[in-house]
Amino acid sequence: MIIKNASVLGQEGVLERKHIVVLDGVISKILDAAEALDEAGEIIEAEGKLLIPGLIDMHVHLREPGFEHKETIETGARSAAKGGFTTIACMPNTRPVTDSAEIVQLVKDKAREAGLVKVLPYAAITKNELGLELTDFAALKEAGAIGFTDDGVGVQSAQMMKDAMKLAAGLDMPVIAHCEDNSLVEGCAVAEGTFADKHGLKGIPNESEAIHVGRDILLSEATGVHYHVCHVSTEQSVRLIRQAKQIGIKVTAEVCPHHLLLSEEDIPGMDANWKMNPPLRSRRDVEACIEGLLDGTLDIIVTDHAPHSAEEKAKGMQLAPFGIVGFETAFPLLYTAFVATGKWDLSLLVQRMTADPARVFRLNTGSLAVGAPADLTLIDLNEEKEVDPATFASKGRNTPFGGWKLKGWPVKTWVDGRAVWSEV
Numbered sequence: 001m002i003i004k005n006a007s008v009l010g011q012e013g014v015l016e017r018k019h020i021v022v023l024d025g026v027i028s029k030i031l032d033a034a035e036a037l038d039e040a041g042e043i044i045e046a047e048g049k050l051l052i053p054g055l056i057d058m059h060v061h062l063r064e065p066g067f068e069h070k071e072t073i074e075t076g077a078r079s080a081a082k083g084g085f086t087t088i089a090c091m092p093n094t095r096p097v098t099d100s101a102e103i104v105q106l107v108k109d110k111a112r113e114a115g116l117v118k119v120l121p122y123a124a125i126t127k128n129e130l131g132l133e134l135t136d137f138a139a140l141k142e143a144g145a146i147g148f149t150d151d152g153v154g155v156q157s158a159q160m161m162k163d164a165m166k167l168a169a170g171l172d173m174p175v176i177a178h179c180e181d182n183s184l185v186e187g188c189a190v191a192e193g194t195f196a197d198k199h200g201l202k203g204i205p206n207e208s209e210a211i212h213v214g215r216d217i218l219l220s221e222a223t224g225v226h227y228h229v230c231h232v233s234t235e236q237s238v239r240l241i242r243q244a245k246q247i248g249i250k251v252t253a254e255v256c257p258h259h260l261l262l263s264e265e266d267i268p269g270m271d272a273n274w275k276m277n278p279p280l281r282s283r284r285d286v287e288a289c290i291e292g293l294l295d296g297t298l299d300i301i302v303t304d305h306a307p308h309s310a311e312e313k314a315k316g317m318q319l320a321p322f323g324i325v326g327f328e329t330a331f332p333l334l335y336t337a338f339v340a341t342g343k344w345d346l347s348l349l350v351q352r353m354t355a356d357p358a359r360v361f362r363l364n365t366g367s368l369a370v371g372a373p374a375d376l377t378l379i380d381l382n383e384e385k386e387v388d389p390a391t392f393a394s395k396g397r398n399t400p401f402g403g404w405k406l407k408g409w410p411v412k413t414w415v416d417g418r419a420v421w422s423e424v
């Protein structure tokens with residue numbers, strides 16, 4: 001296959017016109033568009049479109065097994081492909097929880113049957129994510145888990161977290177943490193701030209996240225484990241991670257598009273499509289997250305794709321489950337808000353969604369180079385389109401971004417040289 005006349009990001013972040021030749025699922029040649037082309041194969045004309053390494057999303061919920069009414073591995077993987085993602089890492093808060101080798105294997109089998117994007121399973125830190133008993137880390141690693149996390153809930157006991165980190169360090173595996181102190185958030189649906197005040201709600205305080213970040217940084221220092229912080233949303237967490245990196249502690253972190261784009265002041269009313277955990281925080285927190293992403297304190301962008309059914313979300317702000325979908329809006333949202341406005345370089349956005357997650361989690365993908373797997377995404381930077389949740393490939397339609405006019409839509413996605421989504 002030859003992708004002709006694509007715009008690709010060059011060394012200095014400038015766009016260059018190239019022909020990309022793919023052979024046996026691998027990028028075999030990158031030719032200057034001016035060079036003579038004597039290769040045979042399927043030709044894809046990409047004139048005027050951006051070709052980037054396939055996007056990587058290291059934090060997603062695919063809901064299978066157990067919650068197939070919200071999403072399945074197949075529908076989630078298709079939604080990911082449509083959003084331009086070629087590798088995704090799925091969270092273990094399924095039913096049963098992914099806390100045994102058997103469920104890790106089941107996730108891998110379902111992903112292979114779906115035959116769409118690369119699906120990397122996380123396994124739980126504690127059995128049933130109850131925080132009471134560690135899982136069998138060695139067996140889970142052996143089965144193919146790529147890290148340990150109780151995402152959905154925080155590990156409440158510091159001793160339990162320390163034991164987990166010691167074990168993970170010994171196996172050269174990362175610990176990935178949903179940071180939340182339960183004693184500070186009981187009964188809360190939104191963050192402290194103007195929205196909570198206006199509606200007479202008790203708000204989630206910033207410390208509920210940052211207390212765990214601070215605790216776990218100290219435990220990471222003590223155990224030497226690679227500690228990765230989930231969905232950073234507060235100024236205080238960014239500050240703690242920045243300081244920890246400065247003194248050489250092995251900590252990395254992620255941030256979601258919604259925490260870079262929305263504050264609690266933007267919540268229009270008691271609509272559960274604006275309910276996620278961590279919640280939308282203050283404008284000041286949003287600014288701190290953006291600054292953290294720009295200076296590398298926050299290493300990567302993830303969606304925390306969290307599909308729920310319309311019925312579940314209709315229960316209202318207080319009772320509905322936390323979470324919003326993310327695959328099919330992530331890149332266009334960030335491109336439109338930050339790149340098209342001239343605030344960020346395109347190369348920064350692409351790096352935080354490709355090369356950086358590959359570096360942090362040591363994945364063999366995420367670069368557009370000869371010899372790399374042909375995990376590729378083609379993007380139309382010009383056509384403006386409205387977000388229409390009814391057209392999502394995901395079963396979930398729970399997004400606060402419906403109706404937003406965006407540019408930067410993925411139009412074709414390849415995994416190991418095979419087209420898994422195409423609109424052209």
Ligand code: DOR
Binds near residue numbers: 093153
């Ligand atoms: O918003 C969220 N949704 N946050 C979480 O921590 C869990 C996730 C889910 O599983 O729905």
Ligand code: ZN
Binds near residue numbers: 152178231277
């Ligand atoms: Zn979480």
Ligand code: ZN
Binds near residue numbers: 091152
């Ligand atoms: Zn999550």
